[in-house]
Amino acid sequence: MKNTDLKVWLAASASSVMLATMLSAGTAYAQDSSDDTVTQDEIITIGTRRTQRSAADTPAPVDVISGIEFTRNAADDVQDLLRTSVPSFNINTQPISDAASIVRPANLRGLSPDQTLVLINGKRRHRGSVISFLGGGISDGAQGADISAIPSIALKQVExxxxxxxxxxxxxxxAGVLNxxxxxSAEGGSFEAKYGTTYDGDGDTYRFSGNIGLPLGDQGFVNVSAxxxxxxxxVRSVNRNDVTELVGLGLVTNDYSRINTYTDSVPQYWGQPDVEDDLKLFYNSALELSDNAEIYxxxxxxxxxxxxxxxxxxPYANSFGGARGGVYAGPTINGNPSVLVGDLDGLGVGGACPAGIEMVNQLPDPTVLAQVQADPNCFSFxxxxxNGFTPRFGGDNTDYSFAVGLRGDVSIGDGLAYDLSMTHGRNKTEFFINNTINASLGPNTPRDFRPGGQQQTETVLNADFAYLxxxxxxxxxxxxxxxxxxxEEFELFQGDPASFALGPLADQGFSSxxxxxxxxxxxxVASQDSYGVYTELEADVTDRLTVQGAIRYEDYSAFGDTFNYKLAGLFKVTDSFRIRGSHSTGFHAPTAGQANITNVTTQNVGGVLIDQGTLPLSSAAGQLAATFIENRDGTRPALATEDATIFTLGAAFDLGPTSWTVDSYQIDVDDRIALGANIDFLQVLESLNTSATAFTSVNDGLTQLSxxxxINRSEFIGLDDLSQFRFFANxxxxRTRGIDVVGRMPFAFLNGNSELTLxxxxxxxxxxxxxxxxxxxRIDDGRVASLEDLLPNWKGFAQWTHTQGRLRTLVRANYFGQWDDTGNGVNDISSEILVDAEVGYNxxxxxxLVVGASNIFDNYPDENPGQGGTGQLYPEAAPTGFSGGQYYGKIRITF
Known part of the structure; x- marks a missing residue:
């Protein structure tokens, strides 16, 4: 499909609709008088501003997932629930992904998380504070909304x-909109308690949730969920090859509890992160002020x-080709690697220390090691x-939001409806990293740090009107x-001084x-604002034809203005067959965070850990790099909006007792916002070097240039061990193309009611x-491969639900197609089918009482062939996850 042009794609889409028309035509008349005709009468609030509009009659496809469907699942996170309810929605486990482990990035239709709009009760949801620097290639650099802050028990439905x-x-x-x-409800409620664990006996989960509806006077309600x-x-890890060698040589203990603070089975863990004290509170309320006005x-x-x-x-760095991390590696001695030694009273002061402990026959030179140990002025880690160490990274995330509005209508003709509202939201993440070091502080380094935090704040004012x-x-x-x-406002909080300190050993090669x-x-603090105006028209031109059009103008303080439009239509060929399609343009504006973020993280590149940074173009390092690049190709990077063109064509129809929708789409996105190519920091500094001696390191270059x-050395604090850095740019x-197919068939079975969903x-x-x-x-080949191949092309599910008396059952088979992890050298990773089952008894x-299992056959993705180099037993990007089977039990009380 990659080489298919637009004409061929449109022809294929039209052929699908024509085929569906012919299939439907043979059954339409027989169904006209049938009581078994499937109808889709869910009332929706997105995709149209006409009131009391059903999902079946909109020009654009809208799926409606009831709140009760979300309770029939092993997962608790709303994002994991959507993964099994919306075939084009993907969310992955994020084991070693920096801040992306805290706010996981999700993908709709294979696009970035911030290319999907998230609404609560039709109002824009604020973004999360986390920018996903390690987003599996697809989501790298994205800043999307934190959907996981929404408790599933609070939901009436998801559109x-x-x-x-x-x-x-x-x-x-x-990509679309999630509402x-x-x-x-002003009365009643429910309470649920749940416990679950994996087949391997780890990953224990418990959850308590409740919802209650209360009247607010005679004409209002307050609905609260918690x-x-x-x-x-x-833990789904294996020992890395370098660890096995170190243990075999007796240089590292196999009691891994001395290395990390989490597990004694492996020194490094890949798996589902810990989520503790996960609290979620939501309320929804409204009060009628008069027959024509309501405050909410x-x-x-x-x-x-x-x-x-x-x-x-x-602890022995490059001695065995293992991970360096910029901590221990010393100069080469006699052609052999060495472990770095620090002179605590400073170079040239007092007695001298060896530059390093030479590794001879893979072992530290015992004579030099003894000398270092005996001299209190000499230090080696x-x-x-x-035994080395494994850092434990995480964050404390808090999120709050508040919305208030007035809606109603005024007597102008048939009535002018209005909705005046204000929404405000904030998401904050405070990071911590434990069991690590600031090497430049030598023996005085703390082991636990607070590196600072990030906060996203948004305020939106809306005035919406509708008139018939x-x-x-x-x-x-x-x-x-x-x-x-x-x-919107994006704020960076300073870390504790030791987390960025340039310690006394920094000029001796120890990382800061x-x-x-x-x-x-x-x-x-960085901020931006925008103003937008829109108009939308929709009407049933005839009993069979509905036409919709919309235009919007928006102006951003930082990125200029944009104009977008949409044309859509729905044609009822028969009462049971409808054709629909749309053509629209779209945009995504860079966030204040993307334009101004500073971040340094450690990446495994070719088996060696190096520090990579993301810097604002306006920073001191950014200006140096921009000048360096400009001198080479005459261009400077820019950051502007992404622009999209979207086509859809589909059909909704009934075949006998079944109801079907088939929708094809094409989404072209130009000038996508991304983290550009990594720039060699030492090479940039060397371009400013006027001495005859090359810089030995970034730290050395900064010191000499200062x-x-x-340069002003104070403008480069925290960057002295930075190997590479990059910027956000367009x-x-x-081009994304695809097809969605959804089918439902209710039927009677064993004196009960069943429904099949495909x-x-x-x-x-x-x-x-x-x-x-x-x-x-420029983005590299690995990023291109991730964008094109990291998600399976095919994904879907088949589900059977049955209710009979006090008993209900659910069986769902989730299909994940073949996919490639080309960036990590792994292709043709097998497709998987995960089967879930649940039984409830009143x-x-x-x-x-409910018992169930997710992935009941305990399927895992193909093992990672490079696991010896990374310690990663299964591919991190596996769309199925890699925790294996889980079982759970629930008790649900309604009143």
């Missing part, structure tokens, strides 16, 4: 608009602590941390119009900052353009 909608809702609505509709729980981590409000608070793994740091104008058509013309103001995740040296007054174009998605993305070699915006009308 998934599978179409572009930037002209209706603004930035981000390229989470909160419960609005959830609290913990999820223990899992909803809001939330959530907090959790997430802790995951990092790479193991070996193999004295204090002889009689025109003589089959329906009144719905005229909607409105305006929006949005302000907390190893693995350096602290933020400076606090900063002494020569070429780097490449993509849902499938085919999705393929092609990178159609990227910056030329040598340009700062002991009384109010009490239900």
């Amino acid at each position: 998934v608009l599978r179409d572009g909608a930037s002209s209706q809702y603004g930035s981000d609505a390229i 989470f509709v909160l419960k609005d 959830e609290y729980g913990d999820t223990n981590g899992t 409000s909803f809001g939330s608070y959530a907090s959790r602590t997430v802790t995951g793994g990092f790479f193991y740091r070996t 193999i004295e204090t941390i002889p 104008l009689p025109t003589g058509m089959a329906s009144d013309l719905s005229i909607a119009f409105g305006a929006e103001y949005r302000k 900052s907390s190893n693995g995740f350096g602290g933020f040296a400076n606090a900063s 002494a020569a007054n070429v 780097s490449f174009d993509t 849902a499938a998605n085919y999705n393929e993305t092609e990178v159609t353009r990227r910056a030329a070699a040598g340009q700062i915006q 002991v009384t009308k109010a009490v239900e």
Whole structure:
């Protein structure tokens, strides 16, 4: 499909619709008088601003997932629940992914998390504070909303608009829109308790949740939901080859509890992170002020602590080709690697220390080692941390939101409906990294650090209006119009001083900052705002034809303006067959965080740990690099909006007792925002070097350039061990094509009611353009491979539900197609089918007992063939996850 042009794609789509037309035509008349005709009468609030609109009658496809469906699953996180309910939605386990472990990035239709708009009760949800620097290639650099802060028990339904909608809702609505509709009952409630664990006996999960509806006077309600729980981590690791060698030589103990603080089975762990004290609170309320006015409000608070793994740091560094981490490796001695030795009173002061402990026959030179141990002025980390260490990284995340509004109508003609609202939200992450070091502080280094944090704050003001104008058509013309103001702010919090300190051993080659995740040296605040206006028209031109059009103009303080439009239509061929399609444009504006973030992280590159950074173009290092690159190719990077063009074509029809929707789509996104190519920091510094001697390291280069007054050393704090860095830029174009198929069939079975549901998605993305070699915006081949191949092209599920008396059952088979991890040298990873099952029994009308299992056959993805080099038993990006089977039990009480 990658080489198929638009004409062929449209022809194939039209052929599918024509085939469906012929199949439907043979059954339409027989169904006209049948009571078994399947109808889709779910009332929706997205994709159209006409009131009381059903999902079956919209020009764009909208899936409606009831809140009760979310309770029938082993998972608790709303993102994991969506993974088994929406075939084009993907979410992965994030074991060693820095901040992406705390707010996991999700993908709709294979696009980035921030290319999907998230709404709560139709109002824009604020973004999370985390920018996913390690997002598996697909989500690298994305800053999306934190969906996991929503408790599933609070949901009345979830509406998934599978179409572009930037002209209706603004930035981000390229892949689609997720609208989470909160419960609005004024009475009754439910309580649920759940416990689950994996077949391997780890990953224990418990969850308590409740919901209650209360009246607010005679004409209002308050609906409150709460959830609290913990999820223990899992370990799916093997020993790395270098660890096996070190243990065999007696240089490292096989009592791995001395290396990390989490497990004694392996020195480094890949698996599900720990999620502790996971608290979620939501409320939804409204109160009628008169027959024509209602005030409403909803809001939330959530907090959790997430802790995951990092790479193991070996104590003998490059001696066995293992991970370096910029901590221990000393100069080459007699052609052999060595372990770095520090002179505590400073170079040239007092007695001299060896530059390093030479490794002879893979063992440290015993004579030099004894000399270092005997001299209190000489120091090596193999004295204090002889077995190495594995950092434990995580963050405390808090999230809150608040919305208030006034809606109603005024007597102008047939009535002008209005909705005036304000929403405010904030997401904050405070990082911690334990069991690590700031090597430049030598023996005085702390082992635990607080590297700082990030915070995203957004405020949105909306004024929305709708009016029905009689025109003589089959329906009144719905005229909607409105305006929006949005302000966002991204804040970096300074870390504790030791997390970014340039210690006394820094000029001797010891790395500064907390190893693995350096602290933020400076606090900063960046903000931007935007203004938008829109109008939307929709009408039933005839009894069979519905037409919709929308336009939107938006102006950003930092990135200029954009104009977007949408044209869509629905044609009822028969009462049971409908054709629909749309053409729209869309956009995604860079966030204030993407434009201003500073981040340094440690990556495994070719078996060696190196520090890579993301810096603002406006930073001192950024300006040096921009000048360096400009001198080479005459260009400078830029950061502007992404622009999209979206086509959809589909059909909804009934075949006998079954109901089907088939929708194809093409999404072209130009100038996608991405982290560009890594720039060699030492090479940039060397371009400023006027001395005859080359710099031996970044630290050496910064020191010498500062002494020569070429740079201000204080502007580069925390960057002295940085090997590579990069910027956000508009780097490449993509084309995404796919087809969604959803079918449902209710039927009677064994004196009960059953329903079969089939849902499938085919999705393929092609990178159609990227910056030329040598340009700062260029993405590498590994990133291209991830964008095109890391997610399976085919994904879907088949589900059977049955209710009979007090008993209900569910069986679901989830299919994940073949995929490639080309960036890590692994292709043709096998497809998988994971089967879930659940049985519920009503002991009384109010009490239900539930038992179930997820992945009941305990399937795992193909093992990672490079596991000896990484310690990673299964591919990290596996769409199925890699925790294996899980079983669980619940008790649910309704009142």
